[in-house]
Amino acid sequence: MMKAKPVNYKSTCSYCGVGCGILVEQDRQGRLRVEGDKDHPVNRGMLCSKGMNLHYAMQDQSDRLLFPQMRWSKGHPLARVSWDTAMKRAAAVFKSLTGKYGPDSVGFYLSGQCLTEEYYLANKLVKGFIGTNNIDTNSRLCMSSAVAAYTQTLGEDTVPVAYEDLEKADCFLVAGANPAWCHPILFRRLENHRQQHPEVRLIVVDPRKTQTCSQADLHLQLIPGTDVYLYHAIARVLIEEGNIDIDFITQHCENFEQYRRPVFEYTVSEAASTCGIEESDIRLAASWIGNAAGFISMWAMGLNQSVIGVNKNLALISLHLLTGKIGRAGSGPLSLTGQPNAMGGREVGGMATLLPAHRRLDNPLHRQEVAAFWKVPAVPERPGLAATKLFEALESGEVKAVWIMCTNPLVSLPNANQVEAALKKARFVVVQDISGQNQAIPYADLVLPAAGHFEKEGTMTNSERRITYLSKVTAPPGEALPDAEILLRFARAMGFKGFGQKNMAEVFAEHAALTRHTNIDISGLSYKRLQEEGSMQWPVPHPQHTGTSRLFENARFFTESGKARFQPVQPLNLSEQTSPSLPLILTTGRIRDQWHTMTKTGKVNKLKQHISKPFAEIHPDDAAARDIREGDVVVVENTRGQVRTRAVLTAAIRKGVVFMPMHWGKLLGQNFSRTNNLTSSLTDPVSKEPDYKFSAVQVKKYVKP
Numbered sequence: 001m002m003k004a005k006p007v008n009y010k011s012t013c014s015y016c017g018v019g020c021g022i023l024v025e026q027d028r029q030g031r032l033r034v035e036g037d038k039d040h041p042v043n044r045g046m047l048c049s050k051g052m053n054l055h056y057a058m059q060d061q062s063d064r065l066l067f068p069q070m071r072w073s074k075g076h077p078l079a080r081v082s083w084d085t086a087m088k089r090a091a092a093v094f095k096s097l098t099g100k101y102g103p104d105s106v107g108f109y110l111s112g113q114c115l116t117e118e119y120y121l122a123n124k125l126v127k128g129f130i131g132t133n134n135i136d137t138n139s140r141l142c143m144s145s146a147v148a149a150y151t152q153t154l155g156e157d158t159v160p161v162a163y164e165d166l167e168k169a170d171c172f173l174v175a176g177a178n179p180a181w182c183h184p185i186l187f188r189r190l191e192n193h194r195q196q197h198p199e200v201r202l203i204v205v206d207p208r209k210t211q212t213c214s215q216a217d218l219h220l221q222l223i224p225g226t227d228v229y230l231y232h233a234i235a236r237v238l239i240e241e242g243n244i245d246i247d248f249i250t251q252h253c254e255n256f257e258q259y260r261r262p263v264f265e266y267t268v269s270e271a272a273s274t275c276g277i278e279e280s281d282i283r284l285a286a287s288w289i290g291n292a293a294g295f296i297s298m299w300a301m302g303l304n305q306s307v308i309g310v311n312k313n314l315a316l317i318s319l320h321l322l323t324g325k326i327g328r329a330g331s332g333p334l335s336l337t338g339q340p341n342a343m344g345g346r347e348v349g350g351m352a353t354l355l356p357a358h359r360r361l362d363n364p365l366h367r368q369e370v371a372a373f374w375k376v377p378a379v380p381e382r383p384g385l386a387a388t389k390l391f392e393a394l395e396s397g398e399v400k401a402v403w404i405m406c407t408n409p410l411v412s413l414p415n416a417n418q419v420e421a422a423l424k425k426a427r428f429v430v431v432q433d434i435s436g437q438n439q440a441i442p443y444a445d446l447v448l449p450a451a452g453h454f455e456k457e458g459t460m461t462n463s464e465r466r467i468t469y470l471s472k473v474t475a476p477p478g479e480a481l482p483d484a485e486i487l488l489r490f491a492r493a494m495g496f497k498g499f500g501q502k503n504m505a506e507v508f509a510e511h512a513a514l515t516r517h518t519n520i521d522i523s524g525l526s527y528k529r530l531q532e533e534g535s536m537q538w539p540v541p542h543p544q545h546t547g548t549s550r551l552f553e554n555a556r557f558f559t560e561s562g563k564a565r566f567q568p569v570q571p572l573n574l575s576e577q578t579s580p581s582l583p584l585i586l587t588t589g590r591i592r593d594q595w596h597t598m599t600k601t602g603k604v605n606k607l608k609q610h611i612s613k614p615f616a617e618i619h620p621d622d623a624a625a626r627d628i629r630e631g632d633v634v635v636v637e638n639t640r641g642q643v644r645t646r647a648v649l650t651a652a653i654r655k656g657v658v659f660m661p662m663h664w665g666k667l668l669g670q671n672f673s674r675t676n677n678l679t680s681s682l683t684d685p686v687s688k689e690p691d692y693k694f695s696a697v698q699v700k701k702y703v704k705p
């Protein structure tokens with residue numbers, strides 16, 4: 001008898017923003033296996049350890065939410081209910097609260113893991129129909145500083161570079177990122193390129209000696225928070241040595257003189273001493289950048305997650321404008337997104353301060369366009385509450401109900417104890433997730449089971465603007481539903497028109513139509529094209545168009561004048577201060593084989609083999625001063641909370657700095673303390689991105705009471 005062939009489905013990895021293409025094979029027993037898609041231009045068949053083991057996480061159903069659950073009143077246990085009852089209750093509560101206290105009394109908190117279609121529907125529902133901009137996302141925590149900086153310099157939130165530029169560059173500056181661990185396939189492409197072209201330079205800027213630094217030609221191990229001093233000093237050297245592109249600056253940029261002023265406020269030697277690095281290293285970095293034919297900067301959370309995150313981004317992007325190294329082969333600023341669809345969310349205006357297709361909330365014409373498209377009277381003008389502010393407003397009672405979708409805020413938001421207090425105080429909490437490990441569930445009045453990554457279809461956009469179609473591979477377990485279907489049911493229960501879409505292809509077509517005649521126009525794309533022709537980079541303005549790899553090749557930017565805008569920025573860090581009682585700087589981050597709050601990667605034994613327990617890296621001198629030895633249990637603390645963890649002594653971190661991974665919380669029966677008990681609620685004033693990379697702490701050896 002002939003054996004039935006296993007079926008292959010095309011999809012993307014559900015972890016980082018690199019956006020690797022995968023083939024998911026399902027055998028006759030329903031078992032899944034993942035391999036890299038050789039035809040996908042991002043990874044050409046390669047996968048990192050997380051992607052390679054994705055099927056284990058997807059197949060493990062042990063923690064899945066299988067049916068809707070509801071508390072009939074506060075203090076009562078969660079009880080199983082039908083979808084109909086769940087939706088009726090949600091609609092009744094949201095109608096009652098918005099009727100009594102106004103639309104801004106409710107909020108929605110989404111995730112960069114949501115598919116674009118889900119993001120689109122949620123934003124249409126909340127901004128267009130409920131009538132509030134209180135819809136934000138955990139992408140706020142990872143890249144909103146880059147969004148603001150791109151907008152201020154290039155006119156819109158636009159990544160101008162394509163990954164294919166990596167193979168054309170001859171100088172890389174990687175700042176506040178550890179792509180060797182966190183964006184591994186991109187870093188492998190960079191490594192391959194350097195193996196073939198040993199003259200290609202790699203500069204890494206990081207207070208820690210990471211795996212990425214081990215490959216660097218130059219590591220600038222700066223003091224946390226001094227980044228702008230460094231980029232200004234590099235700019236000053238470039239300007240003083242005439243190693244800039246005057247023609248590009250005069251013809252295609254504006255505001256250069258204003259930008260120059262803060263750049264010249266400090267000498268290179270003063271900046272070097274502020275940053276804690278050698279002046280000669282700054283000069284060397286400047287000469288490599290200035291003399292490169294192709295210069296790419298890549299950055300992630302080290303720049304973005306800062307109280308001056310936008311300034312850090314602006315100062316770095318300015319190096320491209322100064323040297324004219326943007327919009328041409330092998331050159332440009334490439335911000336790395338931590339989540340698989342942070343970019344798709346940005347396209348649909350998936351934050352409290354954005355509108356679809358890069359329209360501006362503060363532009364009445366843009367609001368009218370969107371309202372007319374959605375057939376609603378208006379889109380509210382007032383910006384909504386960004387992530388941390390939304391939960392603060394929940395605690396103060398200004399916001400009364402929150403709908404949490406596809407994210408685990410009690411582990412990932414800063415100042416987690418305050419977030420917990422907010423959820424305790426909320427009148428109504430909805431948690432929509434695939435996993436029973438979501439730590440907001442004990443505070444939820446309604447728990448909605450969602451379908452997982454392989455259990456629904458849709459699209460995602462990676463860090464280079466590439467949109468990929470994801471096939472549905474398998475049916476969701478129990479009564480779980482795709483997030484889009486849950487949103488559609490809720491919208492209908494609320495009595496809203498405009499949510500009669502029959503499938504995701506229709507939702508995508510609606511989103512694409514709303515981008516028509518904008519700079520991100522994807523009106524030429526459809527599910528059919530994505531399925532038949534493969535992934536494409538926006539813009540794709542007509543059905544014969546095959547996508548746009550690099551932007552601004554004509555040096556016309558998306559500003560009104562068409563010129564890129566230099567922005568003058570002050571270098572001073574505005575984080576909380578260290579003090580004699582809290583003398584150390586805590587910086588948080590990720591490890592190689594875990595992702596976010598570990599609700600997926602934490603289930604995979606192979607991934608735990610790398611690092612299985614939380615830890616705090618501390619410099620040997622700081623440890624000696626506290627009588628701390630390798631492996632000791634220590635308490636890291638400040639006024640916001642305490643974390644008990646294990647000390648790892650390493651000279652790879654600067655003296656005075658402590659590093660802790662952000663992944664662990666109470667997971668699968670384990671009860672580790674959350675790193676985010678310690679991080680501060682301070683945010684960048686423009687991007688509202690939290691200051692995860694700079695919290696004042698003390699570390700003590702743990703003494704049993």
Ligand code: SF4
Nearest residue numbers: 013015016020048051
């Ligand atoms: Fe997945 Fe990112 Fe690894 Fe690619 S690099 S396989 S997208 S985690």
